[in-house]
Amino acid sequence: MKKLTALLLLVSLFSCRAAWVPPYNDEIVTQINTTAKTIDKLYFEISEAEGPQRAYALYKDRYINLQVELNDLYRKEQARDKSDELVTITSNIIEQFTKYKDRHKAEDVNIKTAVLELQRVYLSDHFNTLLKAEKSLK
């Protein structure tokens, strides 16, 4: 009887484990890294291009693909329990990405090299923030 009581206590203790953040997800970390690299590459290539080769139309499909990837990441974060802060960060990244994409669309071939570099750095640092948060779940 006493052994049973101790066993029941053990079982209830084990089910009382703290869970204040979602479990670590390697797939999501990989997706964050890959998306960050793809965005980096996009901005480096636009920066290297000159004049008409900077036209938004030449990069439109790549922007669309990245938007799809970011939305997918956002949905994955939303689906996790206790992921409010991760959803906030991902939402902020999407907001920045869209703002920069729209700027390129508006300025087209006239988009400045300095602006492209700043956009690349801001997005990269934003992804770094998300990655730090995700890796802490390990």
Add this chain to the structure above:
Amino acid sequence: MKQTLAFSGISFDIDATIKDMLAAAKGQVATGWNDIKKTAEGFLQNKKKRLNMLADYRLSNEINDEELLSFLNDEKTLLASEVAALKVISKAVAQKAANAALDVLYNAIKKLIGLI
């Protein structure tokens, strides 16, 4: 006064168990605090780098006032993300500390059951 629990002739030392639980939690918090500190310092270093870039580009007229203000606005968004990230990291540290303490208790009771 030493707190013990008599269980079928076996003595369960509550004081020692609690001491071990606290040590386990403290260990996790110490490691975790270093991670939080390093992360926050990293964020600040990146912020410094970005602000220097903005200043350099503005001074060399590679960006105008409107563009400068736009990126300074982006700093606010990034700061919000950094705060959110530090919240996640802090919660993860607290979770590891709490579960480390629970593991000590769990193992102590397992040991007790094994002795009964």
